[in-house]
Amino acid sequence: MSKRILAAAATAAAAMLLTAVPATADAAPVSAVATSPVLGDVIPSGFGDVVFYGVPVRIPQLPETTFGIMAGARDAAGGLTNLVATNETAGSDKAPGFHAVASGMEVDGHDVPTFGYYYGPAAKITGRIWGTTGVAHQARWSEDPNVVVFWFDPGVADPENLQAFDAAGAELPAGNTGVGHG
Template identity: 55%
Template structure:
């Protein structure tokens, strides 16, 4: 069964609510909204930090924009990708999900940017929509797309002891960048360079080189 939630498109400072069909394991939001971080961006060696309280999504009347759209609060520490965007640097961070239709999904991953002044943006969000958000395997893989901020990276997360994540792209094997999520060290956020297109056939391996469960490895688009 398909379910829906709101996605927020911010253009010229105005918020417009649209129904986004949740399918193929992801829901994406192209947003220009900003949020302040709770700490500096970190990589795989970050120590755990306190989580933010979940912020339930809201919507205005049918056909009308919500005048006070929800602003995502980062859960845990922000992961710096080291990849330059049109303005700022691409980062990833956990955000709360509170949807009655998704009782076993409590978080998603946001791709945003840290701007030169330190502001954190929210550009593309993705979350699991089938089963538990921490079931072993891949979750919420979102293909890169062209947005106002430039070409976003393909990204997602893996639940489990993955130390190496690969995919096929244009007939070759490519290796993802990855970092452990500070809020839950069993969750690995991964991403590919924005120039790498056509990601498919994701695979994860443990420290000993053994292949791990695949999970939901479909790559969502848009």
């Protein structure tokens, strides 16, 4: 599986599509994510004004992808600015496992951490960061409680060896654990 990352600069007139997919893959229209409404509740990251939320994805070349996760910024008045979106680009967006993991980056002065989602009963998500195991922050998406949005602290290296565990501590299916770079 591969993933596509969309960065939308707050002051730019248009968003820029960044991709971690092979050059032969069909490019998704920027407007498919950049102008979409928010799906479900906005999830605060706990780091400044960065938040996460679901967005609809309607791309004919991706019939099994219906949503993506957006990292955005919330202003003092409660408004949202899209920063980086990521979505599944191969197969079902609801297959068990990790999906659409986006590398941490700075977008328009906002430090967006590595984030993505896990589809399934993940109670704990971990990754190897700088040789030690780090635990991701996470929240269930209000639109579909099987979707667990997760993120690591901003400014840390991309996690390797992503793993998800259920409430009893049993390891769950991996899915796509690769981190896309935009």
